[in-house]
Amino acid sequence: MEMGVVVQKYGGTSVGSVERIQNVAERIQKTLNEGHQCVVVVSAMGKQTDELISLAKQISPHPPAREMDMLLTTGEQITIALLTMALQAKGIKARSFTGWQAGVNTNSIHGKASVTHVESVRLQQSLSNGEVAVVAGFQGVSIDGEITTLGRGGSDTTAVTLAAALQADYCEINTDVSGVFTADPRVVAQATKMDEISFEEMLELARLGAGVLHPRSVECALMHRVPLVVRSSFVDEPGTWLKEASQMEQTLSARGVAHDSDVARVKILGLPNQPESLPHVFSLLADEHINVDMIVQSEHDQDLIDVAFSLEESDGENAKRLLKSLQSKLAIKKVLYEDELAKVSVVGVGMMTRPGVAAKMFTTLSQAGIRIKMVSTSEIKISCLIDRAQTKEAVQLLHTAFELDAKQPASV
Amino acid sequence: MEMGVVVQKYGGTSVGSVERIQNVAERIQKTLNEGHQCVVVVSAMGKQTDELISLAKQISPHPPAREMDMLLTTGEQITIALLTMALQAKGIKARSFTGWQAGVNTNSIHGKASVTHVESVRLQQSLSNGEVAVVAGFQGVSIDGEITTLGRGGSDTTAVTLAAALQADYCEINTDVSGVFTADPRVVAQATKMDEISFEEMLELARLGAGVLHPRSVECALMHRVPLVVRSSFVDEPGTWLKEASQMEQTLSARGVAHDSDVARVKILGLPNQPESLPHVFSLLADEHINVDMIVQSEHDQDLIDVAFSLEESDGENAKRLLKSLQSKLAIKKVLYEDELAKVSVVGVGMMTRPGVAAKMFTTLSQAGIRIKMVSTSEIKISCLIDRAQTKEAVQLLHTAFELDAKQPASV
16 A cells, blocks of 8 residues: 555644544544554644633733744644644654744744745654654744744644645645535535535635635645645544546536625725725725725716725724725715625636526525625626625525535535 | 843742733843843743643653653743733833743753753844843753753753853842741741852752752852852842852851651661672662662671662652562562651751761750651761651751851741
């Protein structure tokens, strides 16, 4: 049997207790028995990161990013030590590695560093010695020897990056759901687990709040052509494979329905139609790290334009304050704000080139009396902004309309 | 004013809560205001190390030393991040350093590594930038890039080692007592705090269980001629300075009375008088990490010898088991074990060269009906093994007999 490398990632819930860490050790043993070499990437245990953040906030309302990285990286360091002990207790050779020991080199942007390159010598030595290499996710080291973190979804990124560097057979993301579904199974009882999905579709689903994988890790896997599978940490099921679209059967219709409930909308009415107006507004928002999602611009008359954009509701107050400060300076007529919104999206590679997809979506929603407040489209999805109260109904109707319903309810 | 470097160490109790960490930040500010540059060495917060050990024990009865080091070093890393945040929140420039970042290089003996050398470039840069350098105590890095710990008293050793490497003006050990006393103030109300003590005396007191400083850190300070002061973390008092004996006023009598209550004794009766017998016994004990303290050997007749030694009572069961296993092999007549013992010691440089010191000690004890079970002496101390129940009485009587009593009760 060929001894290929497999990189497995286990998130915070999967290693949230001593018992769960021991379960993960069992899983690793199974993978070894199948004849693989194993690199395992883990996150901090359960609520540990939250507890550390709370300690920091007691000391400083705005703790410096460098010291937050110093603080938070202890979380994964605890997990790698405990998991390695659990493996050794089962008679499995294993060795733990912090980010810097694993050669995860990043730039110097504390709190959201990017991996620049991986020096995998130590990991390769460990594998050659027949050890399981247990690596702290989410963390790296800058060229100045500073400890950095990769930001949200960082452990997934660590796993995919190491898989690329080690030319692993595949990278396995173990999480608390058993794969990627055609819709959130808590909302749509008929949702089905997909056996495979293209990177591009997953990227849209991830961005649209499917919550299974962070977009950065999907981008990274796509870039390095790392085969990726999303599986359950708790149930031994096949999961969902991420593949290049070209390697998949041609998708003839929609692949899934995603939704995101944390959405608000800002409308700027009567903005002077000058070249610097729009850049000014959106630069200001970007400087404050407010992520703008859908943007719709319409010309009011020759002198004035209207702009509307959606954003996370948690950024709403901040955005309102910023735009208020701009209002007189840019001679804006009116700023309107609306929250309690949601975004529903239909996703599928090639879907948009088929006629009638948008029409079917709009018809389905409007027949149910669901008002569409904004629309945006990409190569592989259509998104509509609607009232949050109607989210569940919309997702269920679209799931049925695009013929995604399973014959039997899904098991999560 | 000259800008000399001061190394301050704060132990686990001193940084046991957010509030205490903030108090330490105040103390550091005071030191900066006095015109010093500051390197601060800290331990893990309060009971954190115990909690991590308990987690490990749930996973493995004998967790591997390398992974214990990986686990436990997170404790100090949390403290350095929080203390640095507290300093920055007060407007003080500060930067935290793990052991490897601070250049604390050690050998590869996990769990009780020794510092081989310090590469202080990063610390010196930090000081040049006007920062307080906050360093994780107790930890270092081996030549293979492995994270190591220095064992018990390791943070004191880190502080003294850094003080030596940085040619600090002095090293300050902040602890939960206000200095070194002529006896344990909980036992002797008339105990007084010493303004100064010689390294050699301190070394004996440390070994004899005075508990203020770990012997290794005192040895290290003595070796590198680092001026050392032991002070209270909580009260702003001068503390006790450790100096070379040659720089001190000549001590004419005893300097202090120490005691250690965790003592047991083993007597081996009728050991064949052969060259390999004694080495065999004590090598076996050493292999099991049993520290033997006082040793008395007497010749029984030409063929047989008796050996008695004292040890920590917690090692007693283990020692008995080992000797039982040897008994028939070495043809030992009898092994006796006695616990509930204590050691009381009178310490003072030059004391032993003065006649009558030993006589005064024996007389004082025997007049009070306290039986002396064993005696050992060094250049600067005499120790007697007695019944544990009589410890307090013995220490008080010796303190008075050697004219150490204060006019007024001491403040701890």
